[in-house]
Amino acid sequence: MWTQIDKVMCGSIWKKPSEPCEFLPVVVVLKIAKLFAERNKWIAVFRAFPGPPKHWLYGHAHKFRQDGTDLDLVIKWGESYPLAFELWFGPFVSFLNIHHPEYVKTILASTEPKDDIGYTFLIPWIGEGLLVSHGKKWFRHRRLLTPGFHYDVLKPYVKLMADSTKIMLDKWEAFADKDESFELYEHVSLMTLDSIMKCAFSCNTNCQIESGINSYTEAVYELSYLINLRFRMFPYHSETIFHLSPHGYRFRKACRIAHDHTEEVVRKRKEALKDEKELGRIQKKRNLDFLDILLCARDEQEQGLSDEAIRAEVDTFMFEGHDTTASGISWILYSLACNPEHQQMCREEIIQALEGKDTMEWEDLSKIPYTTMCVKESLRLYPPVPWTSRKLTKPMTFFDGRTVPEGCLVGTNVYGIHRNSTVWENPNVFDPLRFLPENCSKRSPHAFIPFSAGPRNCIGQNFAMNEMKVAVALTLRRYRLVKDPERTPKMISSLVLRSLNGIHLKIEHVRFSFHNNAGGHWQPPRLADGVHCNHLRLYLALFFLPVAVPAAQFSTGTAGFCALFRPDEQLVFVSEVMEGTGNGGVTPHKSPVVAASPRKLHSSPMFAGVGQSRTAVTLAGSVATLAHSQHAPGRPKPRLANRSEHVVEVSEGITSVNGVLH
Structure with missing residues (x-):
């Protein structure tokens, strides 16, 4: 029915519904006017945070070429604009890029939600799980899932992680003692997927030994690339434009593959739990894993998680628990290959700790402090998640008195903080002794944040650290890592830190x-x-x-x-x-x-x-x-x-x- 509101919105000329209406052009003009008003607002706000010169249309987006130089470009800008500076992606999307521990302390101490642009692009894939949700929903889910990462739950995982690592190392026999390097990221990614399937979902897979390319890991790589591409290309910020594009089609196809994988895991577990009469029988059968806790979690009102919420958390943990850890392990092995003297010290410590064993157990993790320092130093130089962002729900004032208003997008440049020369002496040098207790006490706890910090820190950081230490220890016990000087990795940020040309190493048997x-x-x-x-x-x-x-x-x-x-x-x-x-x-x-x-x-x-x-x-x-x-x-x-x-x-x-x- 032709309503009075329709008439008013269409202007002073009355038209029938079937006739062309001036409503659309008016809406477009109003939308553009609103965008420019917002743009002018943030230009005024960011006068207090000057940054590198920007293009009127592209902002700074055209400077990021995904050629392996982007991260160092931001470091260079940070040297000219201390503490924080503005970054524009297109004419209307702006962030305050922070790269100093004191600024990070202010933002991460809050429970402000993730930004509503980049993280929104993740929702069709991983849903509104812990990574994306906010407010009461985030708080409830965090409380329900925290028991899944208790030490008693994590202890038996160490042996499973070791089993998965040994499968990978057995495959590497084909590359040992040859004067040729091999690309290791794909191998490590399959290993971490195998590990998380065993640990978190009690599923024994053959993903490491199956022939061909694993469809799930390939889908994750595709999704990471497309989400990063969508963020950098501001026309793709429009849901309609992205949906109609070839990249949008590829995104939906990859989402289906990822969802099929996780839905199959949940379906099989639900069927298995139907045969159990009560939770006590499950506990007698085996330790509760992450999926058990998801399915059995109850709040004070005895309300559990919906099927949609369960799938979102499974999708989130499946991605974060395997892809970010794969990135961390791959760069750690590369770091040790580039620093053979530290690699040797780690190896001797590991041989002593394992006392002849070819596996690792929970008790062994505390016996390799120098190796742990090397792991942390690599995470400093090569953080698996190099950038995160929040959207403020209220004004925020930083330690130097500068203020940003509600609605501001604040990006935490983890890579920039970890290589900030005002915080770290010789920031590009691999020096594990930075993480001696006496040295850690001299700097801000927010100078090293590979797992973020504050109430919204990574819930699975102990799981990830354990897996990285296990993988590194068993690898160094068997192989000596040698870098390939002709194939230096080119770092790119694609949700996680990857290499444009892969990570290639040579390996030799330990003698x-x-x-x-x-x-x-x-x-x-x-x-x-x-x-x-x-x-x-x-x-x-x-x-x-x-x-x-x-x-x-x-x-x-x-x-x-x-x-x-x-x-x-x-x-x-x-x-x-x-x-x-x-x-x-x-x-x-x-x-x-x-x-x-x-x-x-x-x-x-x-x-x-x-x-x-x-x-x-x-x-x-x-x-x-x-x-x-x-x-x-x-x-x-x-x-x-x-x-x-x-x-x-x-x-x-x-x-x-x-x-x-x-």
Whole structure:
């Protein structure tokens, strides 16, 4: 029906509904006038925060070319405009870009919502989960999901993370000891997806060993690219224009693939829970994972999460829990390849902490402090999420007295803060000692924010840190990382920090050699050697025992120090405790596990007459100490029955040899 309001809005000329109406041009003119009024408002506000010169139409958007120079360009601008400066994306969208800890402290101490532009583009993909939601909805979801990240929940995840990492490292055997680099980001991304599926959703997948490209990880890469593209191209800020564009079609297609993946995970779990009569039976069966907690969460009114909310949180955690962590791990490995001296120190610490194990457990995470500092230093230089933003719901005043009004978009430049030369000395230098406790206490806690900070910090940061430490530790235990000088990564920000040309490294198997205190040096040949030690003598013996495994050999002394080498000289493990059988055989006191199964040793008469004895091996830095636990006074000292010409006598009291990792 033709209403009075319609007549008024169409102007003074009455027209029938079927006739052309002047309403549309009027609306367009009013909209444009409003946009320019807003533009003039923010130009006036940002006079207090001058920035680099901008184009009247493009703003600063045309300066960002996605060619690997964008992040450093913003750093350069920050040197000219301290603390904060304006950034314009097109003629009407402006942000206050902050890159100083004191400014960050003010914004992150609040619960202000994420901006309503860039984060809105994420909603068709991940819904209004914790990342995007705000207000009471965000607060309720945060409270319901926090138990899913308790230490007791995270503890059993460490072993699962290690299992996923070992699958990846086994695949890397194809690239080891070759003079060619390989691109690792895709491998790491599949590993972190496999890990989060096992940990958070109790799903065992074969995504790492399936042939072809994984559809979910490919969809995530596509979505990240398209959302970043949409943000930079201001015409795409219009829902209609983007929807009708080829990029909009690609976005919807990728969303369907991502949603199919997460919906299948939720569907299978719901079906499984139907067979359980009560939550107690689930808890007896296994520890609750993230999805269990989502499905079973209840607030004070005994209200759970809706199906839509559950899918949003699953989509959010699936993306953030695998893609951001993959970025972090990939750049950490690259950092260590570029800094071999720190890589070596980490490796020695890791070998000591693991005590011969080929996996990691919860208790091991606290035993690698130097490795943890290296992880943090890489996160400083290469933050997985280089930029976040908020929209103010009330005016905000910063420590220097400058104020911004309600509605202002404030971008936190994490990359810029982490490389701010007024905060970090030599900010582009890799220096893990920055994270010694005494050094951390001298700077603002908001100078290092890879997981954000304040009430809206990353809920899964402990999960992510654990996974990064596990992946780095097991990788360095097996391989030496070497950078490819001809393929330097070009950093780009695409939701997460990626490389335009990939991250390429060379890897080499870790090798051991030993030297005695008299200065002699020995490195295991293809048939690995062994070391024997008691309280009075140190013996260097050239013999081996075969293992009942194809292409593997056992190197051991008469008791205790035990190392398994492959024919290519790769060290697989160093055992903790060995026990001599008295007839020449040697059996593990604690069965070593290689490739998930104990190895049975063949008996050998090579060193008959040893007698019952035990030798424990510990690694302290680069020193391997072999402490003999049984040597009764008056008993004949152990002697090697064969190969005696290779026995090297060293002065009494020597109970250690130095081990050098290559």
